[in-house]
Amino acid sequence: MIDLDELRRLAHRATPGPWEWEEPSDDSYPVGDESLVTTWNEEDGYPKSVVTSWGHDADGVTASAEDRAFIAAAYPQAVLELIERVRQAEKISSKCDEHLSTYSKVRAERDAATEEAFKKAAAFDKAVALSERRQTLLEEAEAERDAALARTAELEEGLRLRHRQGVSQGRTILALESRIAEAAKLHRPTLPGFGPKSCVHDGRAWPCPDSIALGLDEGENDGESDA
Numbered sequence: 001m002i003d004l005d006e007l008r009r010l011a012h013r014a015t016p017g018p019w020e021w022e023e024p025s026d027d028s029y030p031v032g033d034e035s036l037v038t039t040w041n042e043e044d045g046y047p048k049s050v051v052t053s054w055g056h057d058a059d060g061v062t063a064s065a066e067d068r069a070f071i072a073a074a075y076p077q078a079v080l081e082l083i084e085r086v087r088q089a090e091k092i093s094s095k096c097d098e099h100l101s102t103y104s105k106v107r108a109e110r111d112a113a114t115e116e117a118f119k120k121a122a123a124f125d126k127a128v129a130l131s132e133r134r135q136t137l138l139e140e141a142e143a144e145r146d147a148a149l150a151r152t153a154e155l156e157e158g159l160r161l162r163h164r165q166g167v168s169q170g171r172t173i174l175a176l177e178s179r180i181a182e183a184a185k186l187h188r189p190t191l192p193g194f195g196p197k198s199c200v201h202d203g204r205a206w207p208c209p210d211s212i213a214l215g216l217d218e219g220e221n222d223g224e225s226d227a
Helices: 004-013 065-073 076-128 134-186 209-214 218-226
Strands: 019-021 036-041 047-051
Touching: 004 076, 019 065, 036 065, 076 134, 134 209
Parallel strands: none
Antiparallel strands: 019 036, 036 047
């Protein structure tokens, strides 16, 4: 089983993406050729290296085109988004399991009530030839059947209502997660090593109040503890 917490911790500590592979150079003696770098530039105007070759005659990193494309696509933000989607899917799946369990109980109760009603109806039919109380017994059986069917309809309507509420809650959660992800893209710290950290979005000291509310400073704290 994948340890999502550990994967999230590693993603927070990795170089932020997106990533891309550099095209091979025409140099006779390339240095760091075909490196995996960020699509954004650091303050020196150059992208940050993620995976690079070394040595005076380094000629790139050996990997198939398919593996290179996958590595570039699996940058930290993409992994974090997938983790959140998995966790959200697990929550929705748990809710669905609860609804399914309730529905199964309702169906069992309905089937039991229906079976009992049919048994009584059969007994009433046999009693027609034996008792003058046939009509009374038949009326009582029909009343019990109608009550059982009414109860079944009531339970099924309650189940449908709970299902609709669960779906609505799931959609609301997904919408909130999307809004949080958008806010997280805006509130991020300036790169280390160039003075006090501040929020790129509003210039306030990092972590800014919005980033704390969004939990974006967790990765920062992890890094400081490891240091």
